[in-house]
Amino acid sequence: MTGKVTVTLKVNGRTFSADCEPRKTLADFLRQDLGFTGVHLGCEHGVCGACTISVDGSTARSCCMLAVQAEGTEVTTVEGLASDGNLHPLQEAFWKHHGLQCGFCTPGMLAAASELLEDNPDPTADEIREGISGNLCRCTGYQFIVDSVQDAAQHLRSTT
Amino acid sequence: MERRDFSFVALARPGAGRDKKTWEDTVVEQNAHEGLIGARVRRKEDLRLLTGRTQFVDDVQLSGMLEAAVLRSPVPHARIVSIDVSEALEHPGVYAVMTGAEVKEAVSSPQPVIWRMIPDQLIPDGYPLAVDKVRYVGQGVAAVAAKDRATAEDALELIDVEYEELPAVASLEDALAEDAPKLYEDWPSNVSGSTTIPKGDVAAAFADADVVVTESFRFARQTGAPLETRGVVATWDPYTSHLDIWLSTQSPNLARDLLGEVLGISVDKIRVRTPDVGGGFGNKFDFYGEEIVAAILSRSTGRSVKLIEDRMESFVANAHSREQKIDVELAATSDGAITGLRATVYAVLGGQLGTVGIGPCWTTAALMTGPYDIPNAELSVVGVMTNRSPYGSYRGWGQPKSNFVHERMVELLSRRIGMDAQEIRRKNFVPPDAFPYASPVFFYDSGRYADCLDLCEKSVEQAGWLERRDKARADGTAVGIGYSFHVEITAFGPSRILNMAGLQHAGFDEEVVRIDSTGHVTVYTGQSAMGQGVQTALAQVAAQSLGVALDDVTVVVGDTDTCPYTGYGTGASRAAAVGGGAVLTAATRLKEKVLRIAGQILEASPEDLVVQDGRVSVTGAPDKSISMAEIGDASYRRMNGLLPETESPTLEEREVFDPANVAFSYGCTAVLTEVDTETGEVRLLDYLIAHDCGTVINPLIVDGQLHGGAAQAIGGALYEELVYGDDGQIQTTTFMDYLIPTATEIPPFRLEHMATVADHIPGGFKGMGEGGTIGGGAAIAHSVEDALSDYGVSITSLPITPPRLLAAMRAGKDNG
Amino acid sequence: MKAATFEYVRATSVDEVVRTLADDEDAKILAGGQSLVPLLNMRLARPTTIIDISRIDDLSYVRRANGHLEIGALTKHRVVETSELVHRHVPLLADALRYVGHVTIRNRGTIGGSIAHADPAAELPATCVALDAQLVVQGPRGQRVIAAADFFHGYLMTALDPEEVITELRVPVLAKGTGCAVEELARRSGDFALVAVFAAVTLELDGTCREARIAVAGAGPAPVRATAAEAILRGNAVTTDVITAAANAVADATDPPSDIHGPAEYRREMAAVLSRRAIKQATNRANGGV
Incomplete structure (x- = not known):
């Protein structure tokens, strides 16, 4: 048996420190040890994108990272997307356009869409499809997600 | 090094921020007090889902909880010679190890098969874990409960199973071969049973036919693959025998009854709770062995036990579906009247029968005439066991295959007699004045099929597809348009007829509508939420029926101790129609009580009262009014002098609705497709569905269901396949190999709606959860054939993969 | 799907990596983890020790030196893909990286990791072969430089000794007048290629082909350099017939x-x-097209 390691990191602006086995993925660490169950595991092999979070400003699949690798990083999960009770424009747009059904892919989808809009504030529908193509959704058929991202982009542009 | 500055927080920075008002203003009819049925309303479910505040089954944490894992067979067909669990039991952190034989000892009956539509069908006893013999790769053999999942998986590696391998029956052909090895030695063959659904005089129809079209179709194994895998958390108290279970299921009441049956305990001792469910698609309708394994491990350890299927397991342990071979003959006149249909559906079942047995394959046969008035039919189904995972429920439940068959046969007939396929459809549709129409099995309640086809064709024209196709062809690009027309059975019931058909369960629904002491409304439903928006839909029905705001309605789902009983479960596109109908009736009756109470207080006749936005007022005297909150208070707390002596306290109504018949939705799908003739790649350019599901409760939800259903049809038509090798090994156990389409493979969708109400359902609702999935495959196939009209391609199997299409193009060229 | 147990070492220097590798033959290097962590989760990889090299300083860079680009082994795909230097001097590399998984994967996946993993269907190994890239590796006996052509031995097998680690990728700068193209056939966006072709065509002023580089992923147990096809193009006008002959080769x-x-x-x-398609497009681009 191998010993535990201590991992200290910042999640949604708050610092956490906990012990875990080196084999534990960041996703399991966030979910089980820190209580961020908004991180969802759909495949644990880096294809579905449900566990996508932001690590030091870039999206990452938390099932493809060991928790120990996140030492000293700043993580944002879906729980940190809304602030002060106000939804993020993407959350508002997903709500308005029915960009989610079961909601299991949604946290990862929001993370991917956030990064996409940061890189490309005015994406075409095709660019949005490409941008979220690393995130599987089995419910929506994607159309309303594309509509949501497009509307959020428009909203973000109009308010900056 | 280049550094990128991205974060969620950056996007939410002040100034980039949101203008709360703008968003709220753009939401349509959110709080409209009238016309909520039919309003495009944001879902009540979404705030929690969007902010990560949900609780899926893997999020359930109970004190002292253990986690389990299942050891699965690596071989398709073998006798279990011995299982040695001693080393696993010694492993630190392990609390219990259980083998199949021990589980069999602990249960009262085998796993239930609730669909038994073939009276003399051979139904083998199947247990939660294999006993004596394994019959498919991935079949559970033993299970471990440990302090966490990783430790449980460590312990699985320490279990030593000795298998005596038997020849694998890897395919339908293997199973039906002469001298095929048998899965069940005491059976005469690998055939579980067969039956034939007759109508009219099919022999005469074929004898008199001008034209007979013959074809054989093949459908790959596929699965619903909800993004959340299945899971259970069981707490079975060894002293009180009370079983408290969290289950990611679509059918909590059915699960409770089946848990009781298998575990041999009365259902009052069983509480099934469903947390948030991350997609069901039928896969989570079925009842699996893991539920039982978790319960038994819990009782033996005295702890709560969580058992979550991982993704790789899901490809062997979750219901497999779709796989069939169908031989078809169609008889017609030379002017396109279809006079007879003869078909044999070979159901490629697995090594055990799942919860729904041969049900979906029987449905393929039962609905094979589709929207057409075919006077003579002989529709057979043959169930064949193979060393593959058990067959079970998946959105469409047999209908995608019926649809593919009748639509492909129409196109083949069109080619044969040189008559436009749409004309053949129109000529053979069940006409509007023929409803209720007796199809070979079911009564179709209502429909305007020709109108729907017209609507679809008109929309295709308006969308400019014809010009796009012409222009592309002029440029040398292979672009085509394909159509299909589907019917969809919904509102599954009535109970006694379902029983007669062989279902060991009911089809009614019970709903409770309560107004509380603050005048707000709670709907308690046995229907299950899995992302389809049932809470919002039922809330809309209740809010409109009672005259209250949507925000004042809460819908409680997912707890058999709290919620009423629904027969069957939330499958077969039942919730909106059967649940909605029951809520409407209960709420309407409750409103009558509200009006009686308000009438007494306002000294007016109930007939003179109106309820609007939670306020009861006298018609013509709007200042004479009382709020729902005051009526609630008078009904629960301060009733003296307010609540009429003739009325009992509380405001609650309960409605049991057993529909007199099913309700048929229908639609026409059109697809615009481009084929790369060098690579065989198929790209869908545009996609249109004209659809009728009776009264629409929420167009936003209906659109989303059609989109999502269509995406699964596209996956099934072009990408998804559970592949087995000749050795009986499954070769697709990851999302790298089982190809669920991403946003780049799915085209934009266009929808057109019409509404032909179901007269026998309160509100006129019909279900529509499966329609998008049913019609897609045939329409895509037709669009590919149209794009490749120069090649004479005929699509007879799904999915259409690039190598297969290229081969078909060559075969087509060779043939003609 | 939880990984088996292993020891974890966070290496702070290349020397430490080499030492640890030498001490434990079942140790495995973890860089971006985009291939390794899924294999760990599936228990298909069972290392005794994981050597996390992602925190080693100074192995993440893109710089120009002596007619080639030097790319640190820990440089992320996304950084290379969006690097000005790469776009200007080795556009084929930037084009190829766009096909690697999705942005989220490229955010973490490293250049060295993809090369060391040596999946024959992956984009980066074939691109390295096409470009005559070199790999700088370090082991107990110091540094050596291996040509990409000699590096990929077979399915997930390379010329790396068990105690060696890749530290740098060197990619020759493409000549002026070179056009590049990537054509990939995958079942879905972001999937591994069924087949992918990486082509760079350099034209003389008169339009004849001075140099052609073509490599294929998904074409065998290791990336395939199509030298016969390159020879057909070299010295000839790039006509339809020549392209067809080269493509068949x-x-x-x-x-x-x-x-x-x-x-x-x-x-x-x-x-x-x-x-x-790739040769045609690369030729168009060499002619100034897009």
Whole structure:
């Protein structure tokens, strides 16, 4: 048996420190040890994108990272997307356009869409499809997600 | 090094921020007090889902909880010679190890098969874990409960199973071969049973036919693959025998009854709770062995036990579906009247029968005439066991295959007699004045099929597809348009007829509508939420029926101790129609009580009262009014002098609705497709569905269901396949190999709606959860054939993969 | 799907990595983890020790030196893909990286990791072969430089000794007048290629081909360099006939596998189809087209 390691990191602006086995993925660490169950595991092999979070400003699949690798990083999960009770424009747009059904892919989808809009504030529908193509959704058929991202982009542009 | 500055927080920075008002203003009819049925309303479910505040089954944490894992067979067909669990039991952190034989000892009956539509069908006893013999790769053999999942998986590696391998029956052909090895030695063959659904005089129809079209179709194994895998958390108290279970299921009441049956305990001792469910698609309708394994491990350890299927397991342990071979003959006149249909559906079942047995394959046969008035039919189904995972429920439940068959046969007939396929459809549709129409099995309640086809064709024209196709062809690009027309059975019931058909369960629904002491409304439903928006839909029905705001309605789902009983479960596109109908009736009756109470207080006749936005007022005297909150208070707390002596306290109504018949939705799908003739790649350019599901409760939800259903049809038509090798090994156990389409493979969708109400359902609702999935495959196939009209391609199997299409193009060229 | 246990070492220097590798023959290097962590989760990889090299300083860079670009082994795909230097001097590399998984994967996946993993269907190994790249590796006996052509030995097998680690990728700067193109056939966006062709065509002022570089992924147990096809192009005007001949030569050079997504025959045929498209497009780009 191998010993535990201590991992200290910042999640949604708050610092956490906990012990875990080196084999534990960041996703399991966030979910089980820190209580961020908004991180969802759909495949644990880096294809579905449900566990996508932001690590030091870039999206990452938390099932493809060991928790120990996140030492000293700043993580944002879906729980940190809304602030002060106000939804993020993407959350508002997903709500308005029915960009989610079961909601299991949604946290990862929001993370991917956030990064996409940061890189490309005015994406075409095709660019949005490409941008979220690393995130599987089995419910929506994607159309309303594309509509949501497009509307959020428009909203973000109009308010900056 | 280049550094990128991205974060969620950056996007939410002040100034980039949101203008709360703008968003709220753009939401349509959110709080409209009238016309909520039919309003495009944001879902009540979404705030929690969007902010990560949900609780899926893997999020359930109970004190002292253990986690389990299942050891699965690596071989398709073998006798279990011995299982040695001693080393696993010694492993630190392990609390219990259980083998199949021990589980069999602990249960009262085998796993239930609730669909038994073939009276003399051979139904083998199947247990939660294999006993004596394994019959498919991935079949559970033993299970471990440990302090966490990783430790449980460590312990699985320490279990030593000795298998005596038997020849694998890897395919339908293997199973039906002469001298095929048998899965069940005491059976005469690998055939579980067969039956034939007759109508009219099919022999005469074929004898008199001008034209007979013959074809054989093949459908790959596929699965619903909800993004959340299945899971259970069981707490079975060894002293009180009370079983408290969290289950990611679509059918909590059915699960409770089946848990009781298998575990041999009365259902009052069983509480099934469903947390948030991350997609069901039928896969989570079925009842699996893991539920039982978790319960038994819990009782033996005295702890709560969580058992979550991982993704790789899901490809062997979750219901497999779709796989069939169908031989078809169609008889017609030379002017396109279809006079007879003869078909044999070979159901490629697995090594055990799942919860729904041969049900979906029987449905393929039962609905094979589709929207057409075919006077003579002989529709057979043959169930064949193979060393593959058990067959079970998946959105469409047999209908995608019926649809593919009748639509492909129409196109083949069109080619044969040189008559436009749409004309053949129109000529053979069940006409509007023929409803209720007796199809070979079911009564179709209502429909305007020709109108729907017209609507679809008109929309295709308006969308400019014809010009796009012409222009592309002029440029040398292979672009085509394909159509299909589907019917969809919904509102599954009535109970006694379902029983007669062989279902060991009911089809009614019970709903409770309560107004509380603050005048707000709670709907308690046995229907299950899995992302389809049932809470919002039922809330809309209740809010409109009672005259209250949507925000004042809460819908409680997912707890058999709290919620009423629904027969069957939330499958077969039942919730909106059967649940909605029951809520409407209960709420309407409750409103009558509200009006009686308000009438007494306002000294007016109930007939003179109106309820609007939670306020009861006298018609013509709007200042004479009382709020729902005051009526609630008078009904629960301060009733003296307010609540009429003739009325009992509380405001609650309960409605049991057993529909007199099913309700048929229908639609026409059109697809615009481009084929790369060098690579065989198929790209869908545009996609249109004209659809009728009776009264629409929420167009936003209906659109989303059609989109999502269509995406699964596209996956099934072009990408998804559970592949087995000749050795009986499954070769697709990851999302790298089982190809669920991403946003780049799915085209934009266009929808057109019409509404032909179901007269026998309160509100006129019909279900529509499966329609998008049913019609897609045939329409895509037709669009590919149209794009490749120069090649004479005929699509007879799904999915259409690039190598297969290229081969078909060559075969087509060779043939003609 | 939880990984088996292992020891974890966070290396702070390349020397430490080499030492640890030498001490434990079942140790495995973890860089971006995009291939390794899934294999760990599936228990298909069972290392005794994981050596996390992602925190080693100074192995993440893109710089120009002596006619080539030097790319640190820990540089993320996304950084290389969006690097100005790479776009200007080795556009084929930037084009190829866009096909690697999705942005989220490229955010974490490293150049060295992809090369060391040596998946024959992956984009980066084939691109390195096409570009005559070199790999700088460090081991107990110091540093050595291995040509990409000699590096990929077979399915997930390389010329790396067990105690060696890749520290840098060196990619020769492409000559002026070079056009690049990537043609990839995958079942879905972001999937591994069934077949992918990477082509760079350099034209003389008169339009004849001075230099051609073509490599194929998904065409065999290791990336395939289509030298015969390159020879057909070199010194000739790039006509339709020449392109077809070269594309057929590419297909002849392949020895693709069969799997559930496509039989070998299909892949070989697609190697020709994609090569035709890639050579044509690379030639157009060399002529100033897009």
